[in-house]
Amino acid sequence: MFAMCTDPDSLTQLDWMLCYLTTGKHMGLYYAFGTVLLLLALTAPAALLLGFGGAMAARSHFPPLSWLGKAYMAVVRGVPDIAFFLFFVIALDQLFELVRHKVKCPDWDTEIWQGSDFVVCPAAKLPLATSPQWVHDTYSFLIAVLTFAIVFGAFAGNVLYGAMRAVPRGQVETAEAYGMTRGQAFRRVIVPQMWVYALPGLSNLWMVLIKSTPLLFLLGLQDIVYWARELGSTQTPRFTAYPHGDWRMWYFLFLLVFYLAFTKLSEVVLGRLMLRLTRGQATLGGETQRKAAA
Amino acid sequence: MTCGEVIANYWLRALGHGLRALPTSDFTLCQQFTLIASGLVWNIYFGAIALLAGFFLASALALGKASPRLWLRKPSEWFIFVFRGSPLFIQFFFAYFLFLNIKGSYPEMGVLTSAGVGAAIVLFLNTAAYTGEIFYGALQSIPRGDIEAADAYGLSGWARFRRVIWPTMLRLAWPAYTNEAIFLFHATTLVFFSGFPVVQQSGDALYYARYFADKTFNPFIPYPILALYFILLTLGIIGLFGLVNRRLNRHLPQDRRARLRFRPQVIR
Amino acid sequence: MKKLILTTAALALMGTFAAAQDVVRMGTEGAYPPYNFINDAGAVDGFEIELGNELCARAGLTCEWVVNDWDSIIPNLVSGNYDTIIAGMSITDERDEVIDFTQNYLQPQPSAYVGLTDDAALIEGTVAAQVSTIHAGAVAASGATLLEFSTPDETIAAVRGGEADAVFADKDYLVPLVEASGGELTFIGEDVMLGGGVGMGVRESDTALKDTMNAAITSMKEDGSLNALIVKWFGEEAPLF
Incomplete structure (x- = not known):
């Protein structure tokens, strides 16, 4: 990056460190922080959406739909996320390609499963083999977001399902007394009020989500823990201009600080959000706020 | 080998008993079911021991965090923050590193670097922090009326804590604590996945599932078997905790019991 | 009749697949020097990267490198997420049951x-x-x-x-x-x-690619360029062809 970095052996400690920390390989680490943050930003709303769908399905009066919603939440919550990630991404990818294959190549007559091979027509590949590398990268990123969203959607669904039931019965009865239908009462009374009950559970889910990002490498993404391991491991002079011993501890220490800081920041933001949501609610917290203002 | 022989040879393999050589060819479903089940012993061991020991530390941490004394409150807050704020992955890494150094200085403490002791300690501290936060939240929401009633009966100090505050705290925290227990059992799969070495191929359920996935190159059989076992384990935990929950709430009228089910306070 | 024509077209498409497919995705681990690793610039580097690029140049293919975790490197190949594995993988009987290998490009190591x-x-x-x-x-x-x-x-x-x-x-x-x-x-x-030499892994159904790569490896063995690469990365004592 800097002109002096062409000959690292001649550098003094501080300059050496500066050059070392700006190698292309380190850029991979810094870039990975962006990937992780973007993944968190996309996964949170996606999981909320899936969870909302799951909770709605579980509340349904149509039994099969209700069973489906409940089964989704129970099964996915029962499986450790590592076990899920280890096979689910490949399965999901194959499912998408299979559907595209049925649509795009109806006349394809060779077997899709040949022994252990999974072969669909070239037009059904996701992404197409001819796509540039960034399309492949984006696709595996989106698949990872979807997988995370499915896992955390089950937990979010469980929280939202509980929150919907926690809205005081009197509120719903009042809505019925005003002649609202079940759907209207749900939209106008339950959904606006449930958030205050759901937020503590959702906040915790967010904290768990932050800390599960080290599993991203299982989904084919190079996350910060992957780079920390890769950069921190013993480097011999044959393959790098910056040889060093086992430095994994320092890289992991850096990650530890990052995770702690991010957790702290999240706690502060979520605390403020809770304060905002509690305003005007018929709960102990809302009551305290009202009294303080008066 | 018939399936019966496979079970006889391998059902205690995770503890180092039975046939030493793992299957290397002609893999059957029976082998996969048996070995993955045998590995589950480790997950149950880690989960149970951390949960039991963590329960007591968590109670102390919750009281510490709620304490008006700074020297009790600050360490409890920091302990909970550090263990809840960092991935278990990184905790295992640092713990293993620390245990290696301790072993270097005091060889008689060498047992710390084995998963059976070292990983159990990390999981114990980790779950104590999470549970401590749950208990702290419950402590904060004990109805004032309960404490006033205890005062009216002339209870104070230890007696008031033991007979009123502690049981109420447990009752309020129980649903969230159930979730924590489930997550803890799931987290035990990380022990051998990244953290502690596997000795003589005696690993946990995930270790054997990976072994088969690696040998057969087919992830679609061993991992779903592992998932199935964990769903059963989760159902078992929910059942067991449900029994305790019923006992904790047995004095309440029927309709209030149902309401108490939902406390989304803390999950991991 | 229409169906027949379409099927023929599809078959024709398949026949020319190897030639028409100008991008081959190469899966590697990127954590095993000198076979394959990530260099200071953050790009894949090593014996197999140089070898793979040369093989692709000889076969007239465009190659792209994909880094994948070792654990799932074979499942992702058979699932079609990349087309070859070139990651210091020893040719063993159990692997050969699931995927195909080209001829070995390294002697048993x-x-x-x-x-x-x-x-x-x-x-x-x-x-x-x-x-x-x-x-x-x-x-x-x-x-x-x-x-x-x-x-x-x-x-x-x-x-x-x-x-x-x-x-x-x-x-x-x-x-x-x-x-x-x-x-x-x-x-x-x-x-x-241990093992029977290192080869490139391909899907069993992908015989066209296997033949192309085999031909390229043969040509590199014949003109001595493979030996030169082995000496460059593994030293003078490494077993040659």
């Missing part, structure tokens, strides 16, 4: 034990190896106590820290580490030969 002292008794004691490698399997079958770690670095760290008496791994991976350790680490006993 020696494996070796490394410890703190050159004491033959050590390899009977506690031996560290990376989980799910042929080395772990070989130690498990021997009389030694096997200690499995998830990364190769941890196996070396275990020997340095006294957790294990020796580490068993590919010799080519160990040589630079022993050189750089300044006498701390040393080889123990004789080299051990």
